[in-house]
Amino acid sequence: MSDAGTPPELRPEDYLDVDRLLSDEERAIRDAVRAWVRDRVLPEVGGWFELGTLPSRELAPELGRLGLLGMHLQGHGCAGASATAYGLACTELEAGDTGVRSLVSVQGSLAMQAIDRWGSDEQRERWLPPMAAGEVLGCFGLTEPDAGSDPGAMRTTARRAGGDWVLHGQKMWITNGSVADVAVVWARCSDDGRVRGFLVPTDAPGFSAPPITRKLSLRASVTSELVLDDVRLPDDAALPGVASLRGPLSCLDEARHGVVWGAVGAARSCFLAALEYAGTREAFGRPIAATQIQQLKLARMATQVNQATLLALHLGRMKDAGRLRPEQVSMGKLANVDAALEVARTARQVLGGNGITLGYPVMRHMSNLESVVTYEGTADVHALVIGGALTGIDAFR
Template sequence: MSSVLTPDQILGVDSVFAKEDLEWAGIVRKWLDENVREKIGDWYIDGTIPARELAEGLGELGVLGMHLEGYGCGGATATQYGLACRELEAIDSGLRSLVSVQGSLAMFAIHHWGSEEQKEEWLPRMAQGKAIGCFGLTEPDVGSDPAGMRTYAKKDGDDWILNGAKMWITNSPVADVAVVWAKTDEVDAKGKNVVRGFVVPTNTPGVETPVIKRKISLRASITGEIVLDNVRLPASAMLPKAKGLRGPLSCLSEARFGIVFGVTGAARDALEAALDYTGTRIQFDRPLSSFQISQQKLAKAFGQYASITLLAAHIGKIKDEKGVMPEQISLGKMVTVDTAMNICRDLRALFGGSGITSEYSPLRHAVNLETVLTYEGTHEVHQLTLGRAMTGINAFAN
């Protein structure tokens, strides 16, 4: 029998990423293996996750807002953050979503667009996991076209009055603070109402965050709404540096970067699980891994995994060295999520009937990735974004 190499050994992952970055990823993986891995299947079946307990643990580990500078944040590189997301999503997309929403949406919005007072009030506690944040952009009738949002913020003296509703908001039922985007009375040069962001403590009168139930995908994640009924906020609640859709879209681009890396973790975990199962499951007096069709499936999945890992590493390098373009993030999300989902689907078949249980991860990953394919810009939106970049023609317009 030939010697056995892991997928990452064949890929030569130690030549793809720096030694210190892989050591950091190993620390994250060890913590997750010790504290989360054995429990995630039950959380998925139960449709919940102990968000507050995990947030504090992840805060102590140092992954919440780790790529931000100051205010208790780690100041890590983009690649280091990406590798942390990779380990988180190797456990479950819901876990990576908790961290992404906290660090790359809510914390990034405050860090990049907020006042000094907002930063000092929220970021240290959020970095420690002592406060949980959420990000309110998507609405019940407005997904891919944020310019069509109906949530409205009206001036009343020095205060703002917010009314509206946000939908599909990760963490909202357990959040202490929500970053909410709304149209205002202010009009831009084109005569359109200017979008502004607001830092909204969820205990503010008029704020409700009901949970969304009956999810089939991303079940180990707490998802809800943000309902705003005449919510009065002081002038200091507005993010002073964000004007227009550039604010929320910059946050989405930051979160998408974590997805680009994260889904490679789901693919790796599915591949590792399939290799372990087929190596020990006996059929016709032979391990499943000894059959040509099994090896064909495993080799195909490995090739796909290798390609998306290299793409993620390339985008991370660009982001660290010179800054990444939104189109490059769209390329990453479009390719890595779709490919990872297909890897997990294909490998599920190697488990036979056992593959539909929560004991094994590939189907859970595949079902979760259906959600990841949709949020932070649907697969089709990223296709059109790249089409526009390559042709100069905006296919979004009528």
């Protein structure tokens, strides 16, 4: 029999040797993002979280130089990377903080994706190159105070006024809103009832984006309302490629793919913090890592992190092959965010009282994940999407 080779060394951060399944290019992208997060984010993120701020304007050009903004798009200054490479980048960004990953995700998978897929050639040429470079920031206005899981209930309207459009309404929970240069706003047309997207310069008269404050989650992230008080736009501000909810929902599918991967990064960060702490914290004359109960917790966390990694990689490969369905992305988000939350909560217990401080990443990730589990589609909604696919019965109506 031929020699099958030497089994790989067991590494806590990659127990199942998933690294071996990646290409050289994918590993290079992952390592570059990991190094940037280590050098730029980790030394500062505790302070950002405590102060409730994120230096988005400073970080965006750096992220642009790394090729991470709209990295999965082709042309117009975008990197044209694979879905798997984008996912790996999201893992490393969220290992830093969900807020940093959200900055990249909203910029690329929502705002830039909408322009790239549904915009005109002129709109793509105007907006995508500076957005890819991080010189222009975008946000994505879909959710409203009374229309979250049911975007079809939106009240923001777009009406014709001569050759222009006039937008009126309010959006809520908008990442990047207060720092954006352009907002992709979805509104229901008053003449035919169809949903269309509009590119709204944030300096347009009648537009404002008051920040949402006093958050206990996603503190290192800019979250805002969008208020449109009869904002007048030229006809060419409308995205011409779609006039239905298919437009924003297709962008959300892209963003959710990043969330599937990002949750892995948050979970891994919590697990590794707990593993290191358990090896150094002594109780009753020995490290707590020597006790059966803590080893059980560590084993379960390691299993969940590796299962989530494999699920994300499988979905990434399916997406690159053009075979990934939205219902399968729903399973990925539901499973991986739930797993990450459980890992974070278990890690917090391992760290004891130290786990609630910003000297460790665990409570910060746990708090962020309490938002991740409900944004880009709540856990309940994704469970119903899966249930509908399994049974053929739509439980929403």
